[in-house]
Amino acid sequence: MGAKVESDPASGKNRTAAERTTDREVVVTRTFDAPARIVFEAWTRPELLKRWWAPKSYGMSFVSCEADVRAGGAYRFVFSHPDFEQPMAFFGRYVEVTPPSRLVWTNEEAGEGGQVTTVTFEERDGQTLVVVHELYPSKEALDDAVASGASSGFGDEMFDQLDELLATPGASVGR
Amino acid sequence: MRTGAAGAAPAGASCKPPAFAIILNQMVQYETARIDASFAALSDATRRGVLEQLGRADASITELADKFHMTLTGMKKHVHVLEQAGLVATEKVGRVRTCKLGPRQLAEETAWIEAYRQLWAARFDALDEIVEELKQKEEVDGRKGRE
Numbered sequence: 001m002g003a004k005v006e007s008d009p010a011s012g013k014n015r016t017a018a019e020r021t022t023d024r025e026v027v028v029t030r031t032f033d034a035p036a037r038i039v040f041e042a043w044t045r046p047e048l049l050k051r052w053w054a055p056k057s058y059g060m061s062f063v064s065c066e067a068d069v070r071a072g073g074a075y076r077f078v079f080s081h082p083d084f085e086q087p088m089a090f091f092g093r094y095v096e097v098t099p100p101s102r103l104v105w106t107n108e109e110a111g112e113g114g115q116v117t118t119v120t121f122e123e124r125d126g127q128t129l130v131v132v133h134e135l136y137p138s139k140e141a142l143d144d145a146v147a148s149g150a151s152s153g154f155g156d157e158m159f160d161q162l163d164e165l166l167a168t169p170g171a172s173v174g175r
Numbered sequence: 176m177r178t179g180a181a182g183a184a185p186a187g188a189s190c191k192p193p194a195f196a197i198i199l200n201q202m203v204q205y206e207t208a209r210i211d212a213s214f215a216a217l218s219d220a221t222r223r224g225v226l227e228q229l230g231r232a233d234a235s236i237t238e239l240a241d242k243f244h245m246t247l248t249g250m251k252k253h254v255h256v257l258e259q260a261g262l263v264a265t266e267k268v269g270r271v272r273t274c275k276l277g278p279r280q281l282a283e284e285t286a287w288i289e290a291y292r293q294l295w296a297a298r299f300d301a302l303d304e305i306v307e308e309l310k311q312k313e314e315v316d317g318r319k320g321r322e
Contacts, residue, residue, distance in 0.1 A: 016299050018292030020284070028295045034306045038313070042305045052305050055297035132295070143230060146287045 023139035028132040036123035039130060040100035043119065044069045054079055063087045070097050075105065113141040216260035221245070222253050226262060226276070233275040236265075 016030045032039050042048045046067040054060040060079045067075035076091040089109060096104035101121050107114040118133040136142040216222055221243055228234060228242060240250035254274055257263035264277040 014299075014303070016292055016296035018288050018295060020288055026288070026291065028292065030295070030299045032299075032303065032306050034310050038306055038309045039302075041309060042302055048305055048309075052298055052301035055294070055301055057297050058294070130299075140231075146284050147227070147230060 020142075024136045024142055026134045026142070028134075030130050032128045032130060033126075034128060035100075035126060036121040036128045037100040039128045040103075040121050043103060044097065044099070053077070059083075067094075069094060071095065073097075113137060113144060115141070115145075216256050216262055219253070219256075222257055225250075225253060225257060225274075229263060229274055229276050233273050235271050235273055237271075239274065 014031060014033075016028060018026065018028045021027045042052065044067075046065050046069070049067065050062050050065040053065075054062055054077075058081075060081045063078040063080050065077050067073070067077075069075075071094055073094045074091065075094065076089060078087045078089045080087045090107070092106035092108040092114070094103070094105045095116070096102060096118075100123075103117075103119040105117050107117060113136070115134045115136045118135065120131045120133075122129045122131070136145065217226075224243060225239055228239065234242075236247065236250050236254055239245075239254070240247050243250065245253075254263060254265060258265055258277065261277050263274050265272050265274050267273075
């Protein structure tokens, strides 16, 4: 009856958990059935990263994916999405690259309020626990990120889009 | 290497536009009714300003009216709409009615975290496939790097 049975994907082993741990930080965890060096490789080779970072179910696709994965190296990802009039760029710099256990990078596209992302890879019994920490510079910065989903961040255009979405029958169905 | 938590910049620009559409789409999928209810409340710039203001500190209706250069009556109406949507809670102490963020704000945070989690879950499902592929390739390539 073991709740940790591998063949049961709903049992929690492969469950992605997310939590706001402090005023300034959000943490995501997930276990992968592979050694840390393999998981790390998938995070650090741009041609691999590009295949999973922008989930297809979100309708996003990479326009370009440049990443100089070493301390001090820059990255720049450009995505397109049917809802965006023009492609969106995400960029920053790697602060730490320690194979196969730790990655740290900055997120600079939103200016100074950007968070620093730290990812740790902890291997145990051939499996790897991945922990993503996103640390914002202040409580206000994280509050703003949260609020932008609900209020202050929207321009009228965004509201129009939402109205459309809300008015579309079946828009609430799906993943 | 964005996590999709907040705004993205248009390629080639470095301003700070809100691009929360992706996560929001997810939120909408399970929050439709609730978001719909609060949309009227949020569709007004003054009311969004009031929420931002209350995010910093509680305030009386008089203070809010001053800050937004409105009459007391006008501000009362706005606060009422926000209160109906659960975005603001008010409490009258003596002659002063104090406004603060309402229960819906907490719900918004919960929804945000859930949308955020779903984004990562979708990513990680795709990553699972890549990891599986790499594992198999490593086995085929002959156990190099293994003990």
